[in-house]
Amino acid sequence: MARPPRPSLYISVDIEADGPIPGPYSMLSIGAAVAGRQDADAYTAADPQARTFYRELRPISEDFVPEALAVSGLDRARLLREGAEPKAVLYEFSAWVRRVSGDAQPVMCGYPAAYDWTFLYWYLMRFTGASPFGHSGCMDMKTLYATKARLPLRAVAKRTMPPELLSRRRHTHHALDDAIEQAELFSNLMAWPGA
Structure with a gap:
């Protein structure tokens, strides 16, 4: 008899940076919020404001893109x-992820996840x-929506989603605000039966 899969703890992560790629450019802030937990086939949403992480970082290079800075302020x-x-x-951050995950495997989720x-x-x-998420513990909310809505990925934008899926919070480009907002979106998407 196969052992049941380990639960997943979904953590919404948002970062703000001063350019398009890491290395030449810097991550300036990171925000994270626990979105929910999945045990076997049951997903339980969390209060996204209850377990959060936020820090601002010193830049690692001299290069930056002024337009990228303007986004976050x-x-x-x-x-x-x-x-x-x-x-x-x-x-x-790694210690925080391990602490809030407990017996579950942490999964980073983002909208869209690729940049963050x-x-x-x-x-x-x-x-x-090392990464507490491993090398592939990442879920993209845009892909999740596209799959459930049966839409091509490039046809997806928040403005095209049913309003009941969206958080009522504003997207502020503050990493913690946006991580909390996107944690709510994630939980709504997990509960949504799809198109």
Whole structure:
């Protein structure tokens, strides 16, 4: 008899950065919120404000794209002086993920996940040498919606989704605000039967 699969704990993660890719550019802030837990076939939504993580980081390079900074409104000069060391933040984040996950496997979720996951995974590997999510513990909410709605991925945008799926929170481009907003979207998508 096969053992039941280990539960998954879905953690909504949002990052703000000063450019399109990690390395040449820097992750400036990270926000995370526990979205919910899946045991076998049952998903249980969490209060996304109950277990959260937020830090602002010191830039790792001199390069930046002004338009990227304008999106988040973060002050890069202030972060050069006051931002936390990336290594300390990523170790703290990894410990937080393990603590909130308990006996479940943590899964990062994002909308869309590709950009946030690229920075998150690169920073985790660069500064801690490991990822609490493994190398593929990532779920893209845009793909989840496209699959359930039976739509081509490129036809999907939040403005095309049924309003009852969306969070009532504003998307502010503050990493923690957006992680909480997207945690609500994720739980709504998990409960939604689809088209």
